[in-house]
Amino acid sequence: MEDVLDVRDLRMRYAKTDVLNGVSFAARRGEVLALLGPNGAGKTTTIEILEGFRMRSAGEVSVLGTDPARAGEAWRARTGVVLQSWRDHRRWQVRELLAHLGRYYAPYSTASVRRPWDVDDLLETVGLTGHARKRVQTLSGGQRRRLDVAIGIVGRPELLFLDEPTAGFDPEARRDFHDVVHRLADREEATILLTTHDLDEAERLADRILILAGGTIIADGSADELSRAMSGQSEVRWSRDGQRFVHAADDATAFVRELFRQYGESVEDLEVRRASLEDTYMALVRQAEQGAPRRLTVVAA
Amino acid sequence: MNPALAAARAGLSRGRIEFKQTLTTPRDLISILITTGIFLAVMIWTRHTQVPGTHFSLGTATLVSVLALDVVYYGVVNMGDLIVVEREDGTLLRAKAIPNGMLGYLLGKVVNFSGQIAFVFAIMLLTGALLFTGLAIGRPGSWLTLAWVLVLGLLATLPLGAVLGSLFPSQRSAGPWWLLLLAGLAAISGIFYPITHLPVLLQWTGQAFPMYWLALGMRSALLPNAMAAVEVGHSWRHLATFGVLSAWAIAGLVLAPAVLRRMARRESGSTVAARREKAMRGA
Numbered sequence: 001m002e003d004v005l006d007v008r009d010l011r012m013r014y015a016k017t018d019v020l021n022g023v024s025f026a027a028r029r030g031e032v033l034a035l036l037g038p039n040g041a042g043k044t045t046t047i048e049i050l051e052g053f054r055m056r057s058a059g060e061v062s063v064l065g066t067d068p069a070r071a072g073e074a075w076r077a078r079t080g081v082v083l084q085s086w087r088d089h090r091r092w093q094v095r096e097l098l099a100h101l102g103r104y105y106a107p108y109s110t111a112s113v114r115r116p117w118d119v120d121d122l123l124e125t126v127g128l129t130g131h132a133r134k135r136v137q138t139l140s141g142g143q144r145r146r147l148d149v150a151i152g153i154v155g156r157p158e159l160l161f162l163d164e165p166t167a168g169f170d171p172e173a174r175r176d177f178h179d180v181v182h183r184l185a186d187r188e189e190a191t192i193l194l195t196t197h198d199l200d201e202a203e204r205l206a207d208r209i210l211i212l213a214g215g216t217i218i219a220d221g222s223a224d225e226l227s228r229a230m231s232g233q234s235e236v237r238w239s240r241d242g243q244r245f246v247h248a249a250d251d252a253t254a255f256v257r258e259l260f261r262q263y264g265e266s267v268e269d270l271e272v273r274r275a276s277l278e279d280t281y282m283a284l285v286r287q288a289e290q291g292a293p294r295r296l297t298v299v300a301a
Numbered sequence: 302m303n304p305a306l307a308a309a310r311a312g313l314s315r316g317r318i319e320f321k322q323t324l325t326t327p328r329d330l331i332s333i334l335i336t337t338g339i340f341l342a343v344m345i346w347t348r349h350t351q352v353p354g355t356h357f358s359l360g361t362a363t364l365v366s367v368l369a370l371d372v373v374y375y376g377v378v379n380m381g382d383l384i385v386v387e388r389e390d391g392t393l394l395r396a397k398a399i400p401n402g403m404l405g406y407l408l409g410k411v412v413n414f415s416g417q418i419a420f421v422f423a424i425m426l427l428t429g430a431l432l433f434t435g436l437a438i439g440r441p442g443s444w445l446t447l448a449w450v451l452v453l454g455l456l457a458t459l460p461l462g463a464v465l466g467s468l469f470p471s472q473r474s475a476g477p478w479w480l481l482l483l484a485g486l487a488a489i490s491g492i493f494y495p496i497t498h499l500p501v502l503l504q505w506t507g508q509a510f511p512m513y514w515l516a517l518g519m520r521s522a523l524l525p526n527a528m529a530a531v532e533v534g535h536s537w538r539h540l541a542t543f544g545v546l547s548a549w550a551i552a553g554l555v556l557a558p559a560v561l562r563r564m565a566r567r568e569s570g571s572t573v574a575a576r577r578e579k580a581m582r583g584a
Binding site (some may be wrong): 045073081088 | 401
């Protein structure tokens with residue numbers, strides 16, 4: 001199947017600084033990709049190049065089969081960008097704005113993809129039905145972000161870009177947003193590329209995680225695959241005779257078996273924890289910063 | 302439907318919605334009414350003063366000339382200022398992120414400001430008809446001349462406003478320049494006093510800009526024909542008016558797409574975010 005995203009050896013240089021030096025990855029249709037990385041790693045630069053908002057210095061980029069640097073309005077109609085609102089369109093009513101922005105997509109409707117998204121259905125999907133008649137400036141921060149998401153998907157994009165979509169969300173809004181993303185990926189078969197600092201969110205949403213550090217992708221795989229490949233070590237905690245113990249084991253099962261064989265019933269409060277995505281992430285980024293350029297790629301089974 | 306046509310229609314409706322918002326937002330409406338009111342008050346004050354060399358009311362002549370000032374104010378200054386603001390707050394970026402969004406955005410602005418100008422014209426002319434003497438609004442030719450001068454004036458100013466707005470880096474840096482531009486132009490364009498009383502160099506400078514020709518066109522439409530006597534060359538110079546306004550319109554229409562494209566190309570989520578942070582720190 002043709003890849004929705006295909007990035008090869010992407011390079012970006014500002015003045016004398018190389019921000020991206022050889023980023024490569026691909027995404028299939030319906031995949032949700034999370035792009036992680038420390039601040040300044042080039043996540044936003046990467047996503048803006050793919051959105052067609054920024055010119056790259058070198059490399060090959062194909063987005064929905066087209067080079068975004070030369071893509072036209074028909075390509076634009078198949079993509080969605082969730083932007084962070086600030087003060088724009090503050091006098092517009094929520095429903096009025098969505099209906100207006102949807103009109104631009106109508107000529108790009110196809111037999112398989114009806115564009116734009118029905119406004120009332122869309123309001124329902126992002127949980128703004130009760131605020132349809134409100135002016136944008138009267139919305140709370142969380143409601144505004146829901147509106148941002150609605151604007152990003154009003155054209156029923158085949159590919160959606162989300163740059164830190166849940167920054168400033170409360171837990172409930174975050175949960176709702178995750179539902180929307182799942183619905184888009186599963187029912188609409190949209191491909192989604194998101195950047196986030198929230199590792200929990202990446203683990204929950206993404207089929208695949210890309211870690212960008214030092215201008216290249218240092219890891220590419222599912223959260224589970226990454227932690228397994230990165231460190232087979234698990235943390236085992238237990239207590240015995242009122243004393244607490246912690247041990248990092250390569251083979252937790254064998255270690256626990258041995259533990260019980262030796263101490264039997266005196267072992268209490270047993271906990272076995274596999275390395276979390278956060279541990280994996282920290283270890284990988286630290287490794288990259290110390291100048292060990294190796295790429296950890298896990299081929300999906 | 303053709304995508305560009307769909308976007309053009311969306312743009313027209315965008316303009317209508319924005320115009321309606323202007324009229325229903327108290328701050329905007331009050332600001333329009335106050336600026337218009339101040340001008341009218343000055344004219345009413347000078348109603349019985351005469352244009353030098355004639356027995357015609359200076360107030361009436363000024364009222365007609367100020368219509369040109371209004372076109373430049375809304376068409377260049379307000380248009381340009383709004384583009385600066387909306388580039389800063391991300392409205393333009395949203396337009397860029399949707400198919401043919403920039404076309405709809407710009408058309409919306411044209412409709413919105415044309416509406417505002419028509420609204421101000423209506424107030425001015427209605428007051429003029431009720432309180433001033435000598436306004437030649439009875440002849441059909443007046444309205445015809447007013448119409449073509451106004452349409453050319455919009456074409457000469459709105460693209461120019463978009464171009465200037467694209468050149469300023471931020472609203473704060475733009476503010477003082479707009480005022481200087483408007484006051485300077487008004488002074489050398491014969492809005493409040495016949496241009497023939499100015500030094501020759503300033504007369505020529507004034508005649509290089511659209512405001513003078515717009516004002517001349519308005520006077521030719523709405524003042525008695527005899528008033529041509531106090532103009533340069535004792536004539537309404539319709540051909541020259543058409544020529545100069547058209548030249549500005551063509552220059553603006555040729556320049557605007559390229560300048561706007563250049564500006565839009567630089568817009569991205571991170572540039573808007575950076576400005577937001579800067580504004581928040583400054584606030």
